[in-house]
Amino acid sequence: MVMNTYLLRLCSYHQPRRERVIENVLANRQTVATLFWAQHYGILTWLGARRRLSRAQFDQEVAVLIGAGLLERVGADEIKLTAAGVSYEESQPSPYQPHFYPWYWLANTQTVQRRLLLGFQVASELAYHNRYYAPLAVPFTDQEAVRGWFRHFKSAQFVQEVYAELHLLAGALANEDQRLAAALVNRLIGHDQAGWTLNQLADRLQLSLADALVLDHDLWLAVTAFSRRTTGPLASLLRPLIAPAPISRSCQTTVQLARQGLELVRIAERRRLKLGTVREHLLTAAILTPQQLDWAQLLPAKQRKFLDHHFRGDVIHWRFQGWSGDENSDFYYFRLYQIYKEYSQNES
Known part of the structure; x- marks a missing residue:
């Protein structure tokens, strides 16, 4: 290996x-x-x-x-x-430094890649009036998404619109890193164009296979990020895949109810969720979107003082010990306080 x-x-x-x-x-x-x-x-x-x-x-x-x-x-x-x-x-040699990894939450880049490659292949073969070709093998859901997209956008200007959008996208990527633009254009599958494999990408861009893997993921995150704020057929193909926020809609709903002052048990009852799921939602939000939480509400000063008395030093060395007889509740506040302490230290 x-x-x-x-x-x-x-x-x-x-x-x-x-x-x-x-x-x-x-x-x-x-x-x-x-x-x-x-x-x-x-x-x-x-x-x-x-x-x-x-x-x-x-x-x-x-x-x-x-x-x-x-x-x-x-x-x-x-x-x-x-x-x-x-x-x-x-x-x-200096490794490839990703530009778009902070957008990790935007989309499943594997799905983005499959749909964009198949969508471009359809446009490319149409440009050559070729109806008899072997389409990229992708899951049925991706096939159906691209088929519906093509039916919706097909027009006399379709091919020109796709190529114009691709030109703008490649230019935007080149402004970040020329290798991203080269990777995009050459990863595409089209008429008489097979598209680079990862090994070919590494060879042609003079990267290690490790760096090629990093760049490839960066590429599809970049494509997704630009599709959030551009228009055109390709952006429309990808937009349904894009997450609106780092946390799920269900998680956001739980956070909103917590902001309204509802106790966790009441949130669970209203949403017909397990109490453990509500706690998981709030812990997830605390990790991924800490700046959007009302920490004074989640961890009142009295509770923070109690936790600070029992858990001191580097949070990573803390060892959980329950204190109330309800270990699930205690661990929730233990983990929440760990997250809060690290967030506070990073913000200061």
């Missing part, structure tokens, strides 16, 4: 990191625990960077890096960079 060194970027020499957190971040397996630790490690923006990553594949990639002496396992479930890993990273 070829050594894929992108994982080294998500590890640290000074801080052992939970192996499954890194895996879950890359594969977009979101839980409150994953989001919390990802935020603490500073790798939250990598959420969903490799949605197709399987556990077996991840474990194999880690094993290769450990075998090469670049990573080491600490305890049963943590990994860290070795001195050799640090030296390896420092000896490499």
